[in-house]
Amino acid sequence: MEHQIRNRLVQKEYICRVDGNFPSEVIECSEPIEVVSYKIGVCKVSPKGKECTTTFQKLGYNPETNTSVVLCLPHTGRMHQIRVHLQYLGYPVVNDPLYNHTVFGPERGRGGNIGKTDEELIRDLISIHNAENWLGIDGDSDLFKPSFGLEDEEKGGGGGGGGSREASPCDSSSPTGVAPMVRPQPPATSPTALCQMVPTPMVNNANNAKVTVATQTGHEPPDLSFHLDKMTTDPHCYECKVRYRDPKPKDLVMYLHAWKYRGPGWSYQTELPEWAKVDWVEPDE
Template identity: 45%
Template sequence: MSLKRKDPEAEAGKSGDRGRRKKARGDGGEGRYVPPPTKRRAGVSFGDEHFSETESYIENGLRKVRPYYFDFETYCKGRWVGKSLLDVFSKEFRSEPVEYYRRAARAGRLRLNEDTVQDLSVVLKDNDFLRNTVHRHEPPVTAQPLHLLAESEDIVVVDKPSSLPVHPCGRFRHNTVIFILGKEHNMKELHTIHRLDRLTSGVLMFAKTPEVSKKMAELVRERKVEKEYVCRVCGEFPEEMVTCEEPILVVSYKIGVCRVHPKGKTSKTVFQRLSYNGKSSVVKCFPHTGRTHQIRVHLQYLGHPIVNDPIYNTEAWGPNRGKKGEINMTNEELLRTLIEEHKSKQSLDILDVGEDDLLVLNSGQSEDGCPCPPSASGTEDPACTRQDKDVSLAKDAEEVAIKNPSDADMEGKGHGLVDPLCGECKIIRPDPSPKDLVMYLHALRYRGEGFDYSTKLPEWAKDNWIE
């Protein structure tokens, strides 16, 4: 969906006018008029008003984004109907204490059907429209530039760096391929044909029209596109061709964790060893299906996980790190173990999980399904469980309803601004090493009828590479 960022001060003025016409809501929700929902354009579209929200800069080999204010909008979820705002915030969004939400409401930072709400006892109704402005922080990505591989009147093809998400998802918006192409290369209104994991680099195709996007997506879905990936894995991979057809089950859409399981979906990957240096092997991968993390999961099952895979090559999977599917844990236990391991390493950003997400995961609440079409590539982006969360308050309602404070309320913090109610502003995080944001998995070639796009081998995949 398309979201237009509104000027907080102008909107505050509008809400002030409304406030003079009818007082801020404090009637507990009874007798409230709820306007009918307006039709919202499907798809994701971004323009200059979105690109101007903030700016990026390079520091310590990382591409960073200055914290910025952003409007989030959502219609009332079905499970919220009949509950008060306070009940929803305290039960579902517990990353902040209840007092925080009361302070935010008193400050006029939450709007219901475009009217400010100062009393959280308001009971939500079907079609209620919530809007809040959050102080948004994005994790850094590597400073590697996007390389344009090809462009025609129909297609744009880039060599995506590792650590950069394809489109806005989770905590990422400006540090995404779509935003960088739009803002820095004036390539707007692009349509995704396939996706890659955030940590995966390589060939990434976009269509310039919906018609071309649909045609290309059908080719990928019908397996008429040949895909080649290259990776570096642990140990000595067999010299002969290896085919893995183990079914893959999604353990968590929230953080994109999968495992081999009899109840999983049919999957097939063919592997071919290119070289072995005594410690690790360079392997070509040919995914015939497009399951989430398919290449990574199959390599783990074979006992040769990707050397620096932060999910599938960790001790959380047991002493054999998931080889032959021997995990001996329930899905819930596996998730808990993975999260605890990354918490101890202070690397939750690798999973695109915040402390607020942990509350949901640990409480056993169900996750909303991903509205995005399934990926046709061998490695779809698992972070995309709620298409940028532009369409949901889920993650961001925890930071609820922050209006744009005056300059007097803000202090400089590095290259950004500090918001007095933003919990993230109070945390000083050490920069990750650019090396830690690179995983040795690369989409080397996409070929089909009438097209053939490829990149050079990454440095880590060359015969003379030394770790």
């Protein structure tokens, strides 16, 4: 099978749900696709792109939701090929967080009309991603405020005025403007305490046949359980102050499903998801 995949002998069929009433006739899109940024993973139709072809066929239309179920047959394997071609045709995947977004312009990239340079597109995509997934900085949202004692440290830690979102690593009380380094001192240990730290040899007890870390080394295993009171934070760390939004269950599924695989001498078909039914309506949260 690996040999067949490498030599492009495996045919794939996908099912998707798109916005709008997709045309009834079979549509073949052969627009070349260019990778705008490998780093953030975004592509677009462009004359400078690589050749690729996708065939689409409508399986049904739901007027209640104004969505269509479409069969997709990619003849090449470009990055995001199906999603980009559907965007170009003006029928993006219903819940595609990338190619069904106004960041591609008021027409959401239909016909390749984006209206901005690649640099502007990348900048806007990063900005929108941050705005939609971050709750804020310094715990300025009531949706998620874990109590790590960070607020108390900032109030009493000499951070100065509250106008800046990033705490300064410098301490104004220091003559050089840099906070003095305090080296941690090892705890004082008396000879008596040292003697108490020497592991006691394990007694060979016939009734205790269980082999554990303690029976092999003479030491109990470390406590790896989580304790909130043991957590420490750095008041000067920017990442410690960023709060991220947990995705909702519907955000983890996109209405694009790999349905059938077929190669020389074999075939495989998966079950269709609920959203692939023509009369399916997305339930309310």
